[in-house]
Amino acid sequence: MYLEFSQKLNKILDGISNCLIIPHKNPDADALGSSMALFSFLTKLGKKTKVILPNSPPGNLEWMINKRDVISYEKSPEKTKRYLSNSQIIFALDFNSLKRIGSLSKEIESTKTPLIMIDHHESPENFSTLFLSKPNIGSTCEIVYNIMKSINNELIDKEIATYIYSGILTDTGSFRFPLTTGHTHNIISELFIKGINHTKIHERIYDNFSIERAHLLAISLKNLKQIESIGVVYTILTKKDLKKHNFKKGDTEGFVNYGLRIKDINVSVILIEDSFEDIIKMSFRSKGRIDVNKFAKKYFNGGGHKNASGGYSNDSIIETEKKFISSIKEYFRI
Numbered sequence: 001m002y003l004e005f006s007q008k009l010n011k012i013l014d015g016i017s018n019c020l021i022i023p024h025k026n027p028d029a030d031a032l033g034s035s036m037a038l039f040s041f042l043t044k045l046g047k048k049t050k051v052i053l054p055n056s057p058p059g060n061l062e063w064m065i066n067k068r069d070v071i072s073y074e075k076s077p078e079k080t081k082r083y084l085s086n087s088q089i090i091f092a093l094d095f096n097s098l099k100r101i102g103s104l105s106k107e108i109e110s111t112k113t114p115l116i117m118i119d120h121h122e123s124p125e126n127f128s129t130l131f132l133s134k135p136n137i138g139s140t141c142e143i144v145y146n147i148m149k150s151i152n153n154e155l156i157d158k159e160i161a162t163y164i165y166s167g168i169l170t171d172t173g174s175f176r177f178p179l180t181t182g183h184t185h186n187i188i189s190e191l192f193i194k195g196i197n198h199t200k201i202h203e204r205i206y207d208n209f210s211i212e213r214a215h216l217l218a219i220s221l222k223n224l225k226q227i228e229s230i231g232v233v234y235t236i237l238t239k240k241d242l243k244k245h246n247f248k249k250g251d252t253e254g255f256v257n258y259g260l261r262i263k264d265i266n267v268s269v270i271l272i273e274d275s276f277e278d279i280i281k282m283s284f285r286s287k288g289r290i291d292v293n294k295f296a297k298k299y300f301n302g303g304g305h306k307n308a309s310g311g312y313s314n315d316s317i318i319e320t321e322k323k324f325i326s327s328i329k330e331y332f333r334i
Contacts (some may be wrong), residue, residue: 005132009116016088018048020113024095025054025102028251029205031094032057032064034140036161038091039069041148044155050083053105058250060208064166073104074322080104084111092117094122094140096133097303102245118143121304122293127258135305138179140192145187161194166201173257178307202209209251216245220255220270227325230332233259234269234324238317242275256283264292271324273317278318279311299327 013019019042023031035051042049055074056244057065073080084090084107096119098105108115108127117128120140124133137143141164148156168188172180176186192198216237223235237252245251252272259268267290272281282300284292286307296302302311313320 001134002146002150005130006147008130009147010151012089012114012116013042013045013047016047018086018088019050019091020083020087020089021049021051021091021093022101022104022108023053023093024100025104027053027057027061027094028253029061029064030139030141031169032061033163034093034144035091036066036248037141037148037163037167038093039066040157040160040163041151041155045152052080052083052104054101055200059248060205060250060253063204064163064183073107081107084108084113087113089113090115092128093144094119094121095251096121098125098127104230108304122177123297123303127177136179138177138181138184139168139171140190141165141171142184142187156194158195161191161196163319165191165196165198165214166205169198169201170205179226179305210246210248212245212247212253216247216251217255217258219245221258224259226265227328230328231264231266232269232300232328232332233262233265233267234271234321236271236317237273238323239275240271242273247275255286260285260287262309264268267292267328269324269328271313271317271320274312280315280317282311282313282320282324283312284309295328295331296333299323 009288015276021035021039023035039049046217051070053070053072069076071080088260090113092115095101096117098108114129115127119130119133120135120137120141122135132143134143145164212303219241220235220237224233226233256270259265266287268285270283284296287290291306293304293306296309296311300311302309304310
């Protein structure tokens with residue numbers, strides 16, 4: 001699969017010189033890691049490449065971007081449009097629906113530039129010229145690594161390896177999620193050989209948060225509620241909570257996972273009253289066979305993976321909580 005895709009991609013790259021890379025809105029380490037790794041790789045191949053972010057990354061991941069070659073559509077829409085008009089190919093990384101790039105989707109829909117989608121989420125939409133969708137892989141970084149390795153392994157240096165490791169580390173839940181495989185660990189071994197400093201990467205991603213974030217986590221844990229008779233817990237963070245603790249983008253990343261550390265709990269959910277988009281953002285996590293992807297799709301405009309998914313609600317936080325409780329009970333047929 002990788003060899004066939006890589007051969008098709010290489011043939012396309014042979015005839016072009018200008019590339020753009022776009023990850024999803026509110027980029028995580030997998031989106032940024034795959035984008036920056038591919039950026040460095042394409043640059044080494046002699047391609048003029050830029051990364052377009054739909055909006056700014058969270059503070060703990062700013063170290064991953066090279067600001068000289070990364071443009072925020074949110075901050076520089078006209079500059080983005082100029083690069084879109086001059087690009088010969090656009091890579092869509094770590095998303096499979098144009099909804100995931102927000103208002104930037106309108107610019108993409110109006111361009112005639114071919115799109116190449118590389119992603120690992122379920123149920124991809126048909127918007128690309130060439131795509132590689134592998135929902136059985138734990139991260140887009142793992143897919144991108146295999147593609148680069150198929151094209152020219154010698155170009156993968158310490159910098160690229162660092163980006164790849166960052167995405168795999170986070171999207172596999174530090175290698176504990178079900179889609180982590182022996183092949184994943186083989187790649188990690190190869191990245192070590194490339195010279196990565198795994199301790200430094202971990203510290204940059206996980207050990208540089210503010211004291212306000214720690215206080216916000218405490219509120220999240222304090223607000224945990226269990227739905228009786230089923231192994232489900234959920235928590236709520238309101239606009240008031242976020243404002244009180246000086247919320248910054250990325251501060252709530254990973255909060256939803258704490259619920260799964262409780263004995264006999266198989267589903268953990270967080271509802272966040274979003275201050276910027278005026279919606280209720282929701283994250284779902286599960287263990288084993290429980291498919292929160294299907295649940296998120298059915299009830300909360302969401303999607304993602306079997307054991308890790310997202311969604312949202314346009315209702316109030318009170319109404320969303322009520323709907324969630326009734327929906328999860330219906331889903332478990334209580």
